[in-house]
Amino acid sequence: MQSLSSRPISIILLTVVTGFIQATAGPPTFFCGPETRCYQHFIRCPSECPNSYSSDAREKVCYADCNSPHCAAQCKQRKPNCDAPGSACFDPRFIGGDGIVFYFHGKSNEHFSLVSDFDLQINSRFIGHRPAGRTRDFTWIQSLGILFNSQTFSIEATRAATWDSEVDHLKFSYDGQDLVIPEGSLSTWYSPEKDVKVERVSGKNSAVITLKDKAEIMVTAVPVTKQDDKIHSYRLPANDCFAHFEVQFKFFHLSSKVDGVLGRTYRPDFENPAKPGVAMPVLGGENNYRIASLFSTDCNSCIFSPESGSNQETSPVMNYDTLDCTKGASAGYGIVCRK
DSSP states (O other): OOOGGGSOOOEEEESOOSEEEEOOSSSOEEEEOTTSTTTTOEEEOOTTSOOSOOSOTTSOEEEEOTTSTTOOEEEEOSSOOTTSTTEEETTTEEEOTTSOEEEOOOOTTOEEEEEEETTEEEEEEEEEEOOTTOSSOEEEEEEEEEEETTEEEEEEEOOOSSOOTTSOOEEEEETTEEEOOOSSTTOEEEOTTSOEEEEESSSSSEEEEEETTTEEEEEEEEOOOHHHHHHHTOOOOTTOOOOEEEEEEEESEEETTOBSTTGGGGSTTOOOOOOTTOSSOBOOOHHHHEESSTTOOOSTTOOOOHHHHTTSOEEEOTTOOOOOEESSTTOTTSEEEEO
16 A cells, blocks of 8 residues: 555645645545534545636635534635625625625715624725615625734725726735735735735636635625616616625634624624515614724724734634635645645
């Protein structure tokens, strides 16, 4: 029998700290580490998606979830799934950590806290349009502002009169400075401390933001299409396609006090007031989550406090740990795996 040490191994690195990869023949096998629901289980990637990374955003890759009830891997695209928990898409429709769909309208050109935890704040800027005769704005998420480990990071969908998929509509900033991340499927940027990673999933308009040990955020910039406009009677002006984000969040650890438009749905004691059977259940609370700017933490329900965050008790978030191996010896956060 051939020993593990004698087998040819392609070294890549793992961004999630819940286990490690066994160097076995065939698709990679993931061993679930301590503090996971599937501790000491082996999860093998399916034969239909044996790789955990692909430069093609349309190709499905292997995600091993050590906190799923079934201790199994899934084949998933590395783009937001608007029909899965943790998503925020359309105008905007959220699916909470409890799996319940709800809408939060907000207001055009205002900012709201999506997630507020002791050591993490994720804010958003809404853009919108109010046709004549309507009492409220149609709104979309246009940018995200993240405060994490004494750093600030933002990603923005830039305005466009008409949508051109061959043009990149993503704008990045880090600690108040514009950040250039070259276009290309393998283009990756790290913060100086290596605790924030941004990876372009496709050449243009899609990215994955990884906050070490805390969260993964999949973002895609999209327009409001003419078909959307016709179906929903947005009556958009001819000079703006309202470029906005489809987003999906995956959280690894959150405190039991987490708040925010989306964050509150991850609290163990949260009771969602959305009425079952209602076509468009709307959760209000704009006054609780409104903030002054993209990096503010001044909402009525915000709890962000990086000084005390390390002393707060956190727990793994069910169903959101993911397997994400990247290329290059300088990638990832220090766990070695085999492709």
